[in-house]
Amino acid sequence: MKPVSSMSPVTHGQTIQALAVAARLCVARGVQFTELRRRLLETLWVAHEPLGAYEALRRLEGSWGRTLKPTTVYRALDFLLEQGLAVRIESRNAYVPCAHPDQPHTSVFFVCDQCRVTIEVDDSEVGRLLKCDATALGFDVRRRVLELQGTCAHCLAMR
Amino acid sequence: MKPVSSMSPVTHGQTIQALAVAARLCVARGVQFTELRRRLLETLWVAHEPLGAYEALRRLEGSWGRTLKPTTVYRALDFLLEQGLAVRIESRNAYVPCAHPDQPHTSVFFVCDQCRVTIEVDDSEVGRLLKCDATALGFDVRRRVLELQGTCAHCLAMR
DNA sequence: ATCAGGATGTTATAACATTGCTTTTAGCGT
DNA sequence: ACGCTAAAAGCAATGTTATAACATCCTGAT
Ligand SMILES: [Zn+2]
Ligand SMILES: [Zn+2]
Ligand SMILES: [Zn+2]
Ligand SMILES: [Zn+2]
Secondary structure (H helix, E strand, O other): OEEEEEOOOOOHHHHHHHHHHHHHHHHHHOOOOOHHHHHHHHHHHHOOOOEOHHHHHHHHHHHHOOOOOHHHHHHHHHHHHHOOOEEEEHHHOEEEEOOOOOOOOOEEEEEEOOOOOEEEEEOHHHHHHHHHHHHHHOOEEEEEEEEEEEEOHHHHHOO | OEEEEEOOOOOHHHHHHHHHHHHHHHHHHOOOOOHHHHHHHHHHHHOOOOEOHHHHHHHHHHHHOOOOOHHHHHHHHHHHHHOOOEEEEHHHOEEEEOOOOOOOOOEEEEEEOOOOOEEEEEOHHHHHHHHHHHHHHOOEEEEEEEEEEEEOHHHHHOO
């Protein structure tokens, strides 16, 4: 098990760096890292919790000073998901940025019910076992959704 | 890895038996297995795929010959989830019946993108590893969402 | 200049879920 | 059987999330 990113202590510097990495990656891939996409990804990084599409829309409108339609945000989110720059948390209908969009990994998300802090862990051993299960079933896996809901250490200590 | 149930080859007999088990369990727990709840669970068993709440509503209306409101169905679904008689597939906003509502298990769901067949596998080793990860983080896990999307063996063979 | 493809704008609607309140029903002691 | 109580279900309205269908704009290649 290797913790690869936590939403909680995301510094300004990390956000800047993540945006730079994203920009570089998009250039390398020949896709456009437009202002909308960049600002949306920034919004996800700045938020210290998974954001719903409409919440991201509101924040984006607030920081950008213009109105947006849901479709616009969903399309930009789709782009970020396709490029691996963000991940959808299915059990929350929400989105978080990904810290390592360049290489594939077996992400397990720990999502706190109370403070919503979301910790991404890379557990390749779990990935291996699931791969075995899939092989045994003759199932071709396209996407993994591994999300654990509960209470984070910080919130546990609060009680 | 131990496959514990598959949605695909669910026979009439299995449905009958599952309903009987559910009824027995509810009696033992002192909760009411009402006609609505029984019919809803039956609807989930008869369907060979995860059903959305509104789809379940439509089928229930069709087979029961009466109109229902979303609230009614959602409440009944909540009951089935609480009792472990059904499970929500987060990545589909849909629900499937659970074959072993009596004992806790580490369910991994393989969901086919094409035919939507949903296979539940119990992988206790994965459960153990995730528990380790959680412990390392000091995270108290309340619920696991383990869903793998892809193509089932049957659909792979079709191509 | 024309064209093609990608990105975005616009409008409408589908799909999923909850809230608040009322009425009915089941279970229980009398 | 009767009346009480709590659970269950009915009902209307609304909130939330997601997509479809079509129009426009921009940029770079021919
Ligand atoms: Zn990641
Ligand atoms: Zn927390
Ligand atoms: Zn199960
Ligand atoms: Zn299939």
